[in-house]
Amino acid sequence: MQAETIINSKMNGKMSSKITKIQNTASMGALLLDAGKISVRDAERIIALQKQNGMLFGDAAKELGLVTDDDIQKALSYQFDFPFLTGSEENISRELVAAYEPMSMQVEALRAVRGQLMLRWFDDIHKTLTLVSLSRGEGRSLMAANLAIVFSQLGERTLLIDADLRQPRQHTLFKLQSIYGLSDVLAGRADLTVITRIPAFRDLSILPAGTVPPNPVELISRGLKTCLQELQTQFDVILIDTPPAEQAIDAQIIASNCGGALLVVRQHKTRMNDLQLLKEALQDTGSQCLGVVLTDF
Known part of the structure; x- marks a missing residue:
């Protein structure tokens, strides 16, 4: 190979990419509520625990057993305008x-x-x-x-x-x-x-x-x-x-x-x-x- 640029990237290589664009300003609670992961009553319990222990909303929701890590990651993907699928979703092949x-x-x-x-x-x-x-x-x-x-x-x-x-x-x-x-x-x-x-x-x-x-x-x-x-x-x-x-x-x-x-x-x-x-x-x-x-x- 002579003139062209060689992109020799083995698929087990590592490179940092930290440019993130935030588009969605909806709160974690609103996203979980809209997705049907929690109810209004659940949200009130979460907020109470959040204030009591100084926790993040998502951490408080997990502490109460109301959501999973996948639910939190999905909500974060919307907040940071970075769509991806969680392990519970099978929309496309797992090979991707x-x-x-x-x-x-x-x-x-x-x-x-x-x-x-x-x-x-x-x-x-x-x-x-x-x-x-x-x-x-x-x-x-x-x-x-x-x-x-x-x-x-x-x-x-x-x-x-x-x-x-x-x-x-x-x-x-x-x-x-x-x-x-x-x-x-x-x-x-x-x-x-x-x-x-x-x-x-x-x-x-x-x-x-x-x-x-x-x-x-x-x-x-x-x-x-x-x-x-x-x-x-x-x-x-x-x-x-x-x-x-x-x-x-x-x-x-x-x-x-x-x-x-x-x-x-x-x-x-x-x-x-x-x-x-x-x-x-x-x-x-x-x-x-x-x-x-x-x-x-």
């Missing part, structure tokens, strides 16, 4: 650590990748990025999904597109029910209203792959560029999951329409010579290789 374990070392590494991309790629001109891997099983789809979540947690209007029209996975990770998606949009069978908002993350939307077509290369070649041009007026960050490069030429075509690609490789699996050839193939299409993310999950 950015949604369930925002303080883990894995997610700190994801934030490090996000920070590099914000500094070196995403701006008013560059809004789309392709994630490319050589073969299946290298963590590309998980990386795309987790990155989409951490971008949305930053307040960026984020769209994740599943452009793997051969063996799509994002609809499974996000537990989507829609049968329509990108392939249907490109074929003129549906419009962009098939994009699904993820309720738990207000700035995150998903465009699933949709119907598995008999002609994925032709669909992508003739319609993706126009589709992306329209989407760039609606979103700040567009991440695109692709089929493995060794399986088909789809990833190279998609990357050429985005201008930038992030390579995803797996520790002890991807060969350096193969990675170099993939990098050169992407550059031949006019796509800039922004770096490499090394995964071990």
